[in-house]
Amino acid sequence: MPYHAPVDDFSFLIEHVVGVEQLRQTDRFADASRDLTRAILTEAGKLCDEVLAPLHRIGDLHPATLENGVVRTSPGFDAGWKAIAEGGWVGMSADPAYGGLGLPITVASAVNEMMSGACLSLQIAPLMSQGQIEALEHHASDEIKDLYLPRLISGEWSATMNLTEPQAGSDVGALSTKAEDKGDGTYAITGQKIYISWGDHDVTDNICHLVLARLPGAPLGTKGISLFLVPKRLPNPDGTLGPANTVKVVSLEHKLGLHGSPTAVMQYDGATGWLVGEKQGGMAAMFTMMNNARLGVGAQGTGVAEAAYQHALAYAMDRKQGRTAPEGTVTGAIIDHADVRRMLTTMKADIFAARSIGLSCAVAIDMARATGSLDWQARAALLTPIAKAFGSETGIAVSELGVQVHGGMGFIEETGAAQFSRDVRVTAIYEGTNGIQAMDLVGRKMMDxxxxxxxxxxxxxxxxxxxxxxxxxxxxxxxxxxxxxxxxxxxxxxxxxxxxxxxxxxxxxxxxxxxxxxxxxxxxxxxxxxxxxxxxxxxxxxxxxxxxxxxxxxxxxxxxxxxxxxxxxxxx
Structure with a gap:
């Protein structure tokens, strides 16, 4: 059974469960009517069903490759990105002053989840751009905003975030990438970053990297880190592209899953970059992007869970083996079996829970932005680690149950059941492991x-x-x-x-x-x-x-x- 975006479920949750009516009472989101929201979800569903879902299996079977320093993406991914960009889906919640739609994060989160269920390997790319857009909106200079935001929002250019280094994973403060002031408003960035999702590819003309680095004399640890915008190609003041920057792809990671998503080792050799935010204020600026990404990763897990559930349900309704159901309900398929019903019901119930928690977190973020309320800010902060961790864990658990529903056939790659499990596993690791999310919940979020x-x-x-x-x-x-x-x-x-x-x-x-x-x-x-x-x-x-x-x-x-x-x- 092909993937079908759960538009009706999102409409029900948004209108009846997670409190979106509060948003519509604010000046900022007064135009996000029920009819508009439904229309957006419907169009996004069509994109997911008709354009993105067919790419899911292609990305696994035909991974991204590095050829003579150039990353070639999976067949059809360029057309998929174009459809996302032309539909305005990259800049759903971005500032309308730069071409964004200004929609609530709640609506954007729903769309991101549907895209994740359709093709997670590709959805990672617009999620990275969305995070960078938000970071630049809050922290970049007007000159950077005017040049970069319209092109990122339109999808003409794409974006990444560069934190991790070989010796500095979750301990970002241990990074060794250096930045030196060139005296002309730019900085020379030197160092290596690993695990960079969509670090290089052939679907946009330019890739904009946000890179954490340390200026000379800056203190050790996270307090001494600054944030820099380092493009693949140096733009001219009018936005046309000039020469290539001194940044290159060393290799692509060989991963358990997400083969269609090029995850790169990036090398910066005195690459030209621009400071974003204040010197030594890099972590504060990057966490603007990280918090956006953490909600998005929770949605990724739930999206894959939905796809794995649909896959398993279709198999359970078709596979004929045994008769154990109560009298009058026998279909002859394994969905009759009580244990299969237990698995499918658990999958569906947890998907609903994870989806509604994620949307509730998004509503809190939107309310905080629209009202400035400290209580809403605290609610959003509290829910973010829960949404990320539970959403990703639900993706892992549901995809594993999906393999189990398939029985022996779930262990055979040709059925496609195992791909969901392989693809979603990393969501519990990146953007802060789930252990870090839990520590944040009982630590920073309990400081009150x-x-x-x-x-x-x-x-x-x-x-x-x-x-x-x-x-x-x-x-x-x-x-x-x-x-x-x-x-x-x-x-x-x-x-x-x-x-x-x-x-x-x-x-x-x-x-x-x-x-x-x-x-x-x-x-x-x-x-x-x-x-x-x-x-x-x-x-x-x-x-x-x-x-x-x-x-x-x-x-x-x-x-x-x-x-x-x-x-x-x-x-x-």
Whole structure:
């Protein structure tokens, strides 16, 4: 079965579950009407179904290659990029003053997820451009904005972010790339960066790299890092392209998946660059891009989960083997089997949870931008690591279940089931590993003593109270689970030893996601009682939500046992 963009599901969530009506009451997003939103989602769905989805398998079978210093992308990827660019999808939420559409991040996130489900290898490219556009909007000089933003937004040029080095992965402060002031407003950038998604390719005339580097005399660590814009080709003041910059591709990484996405090792040899933001303010500027990317990566995971689920469902409805279903429901296919139903229902329920959490995070970001509210800023900050980690973990878990639904055929590459698992695996690693997301949640995001978390828990409990009139059997366990999470949050916030917090950070984040998923499922059931929405909410709350209890026990177990074995004993 070919991929079909879940436009109806997004429309339902946006209109009835995640609170978009609040956005339409602000001056900034007053024009983002229901009809406009639906039209955008519908057109994006057509793009995904008809143009991008056919490229998914092609990218895996015909990977990007490096030939004589030139990266050749997979067949059809140039046409796919052109369709994305000409449709305005790169600059969906960008400033209209530079050619963007000015749409809410919420709508852009929905479109990005659909694109990810259709062809993740290609979708990474516009996501990188979107992040750079946002960073330049907030931190670049007017001269840089005027020259670069219209061309990035139109898709004439594309973008990357360059953080990682061979010796400096998540510890960005250990980077060694150098920048030297040339005295003419430009800087010479020298160093090597690895894992650069779409670091080079043949689908745009210019590629704009945001590069972290250190100026002479700058302090060690993250405080001494600055950010520079380094184009592949040096532009003239009118935007026409001049000579090639001294930046080149050393090699392309040989990866587990995402073969259609060229991931490059980049070498900068005194390459000309321009400072973005303040000197030694590189991390603040880059995190503008990183936070955008983290929400996008969560959507990538959920998008691949949707595609893997559709693939598995089609196989389960077609594969004939055994008869175990209740009388009157037998189809003769393996979808009759209770365990296959368990897997498919789990997949669908978790996709809904991850998708709604991601959209709720996007709404919070939009509300913060539209109102300047500190409470909305705190809500967005709290939800970002949860959306990234749970979205990517859902992609991994659902794609693995997709292989299992296929049985032995899932292990055979020709069925295509394994590609989803291979492609999505990296989403738990890049833009900050999920462990880092969890540490951020219990560390930086709890510096307020858990105040932002408690406001959200108050909201969930209040909703559960009102929902008891309609669905007491669903609302009561949600209320109880939320109260348990509140107690766990109080415990986390009280721990002064950060190692203790970090030891339980991952299960705490997942427990939080479980409760959020139950909350959003119940909201859907309230809106559409007696439908499949209620049935799915019932399955999630009765079968998956109870996992929170064990997760919270794990989260509060401390760190002593993790360090009771020495490295030598672990190796024994």
């Amino acid at each position: 003593g858990g105040e932002a978390a408690h406001r959200l828990l108050d909201e969930i409990e209040a909703f559960a109270e009102t929902a008891k009139d309609m669905f007491p059997d669903l609302a009561e366990p949600l209320w109880q689970a939320t109260e348990s999470l509140r107690e766990g949050t109080e415990w986390v916030a009280a721990q002064e030893d950060m190692t203790v917090r970090f030891a339980g950070a991952a299960p705490y984040l997942r427990a939080f996601a479980r409760i959020l998923g139950g909350y959003l499922h119940l909201k859907a059931a309230i809106v559409a009682p007696g439908t499949a929405r209620e049935a799915l909410a019932r399955s999630y709350i009765l079968r998956l939500l109870p996992e929170h209890a064990a997760l919270l026990v794990h989260a509060q177990a401390g760190a002593e046992d993790l360090y009771s074995l020495s490295p030598d004993e672990l190796a024994a």
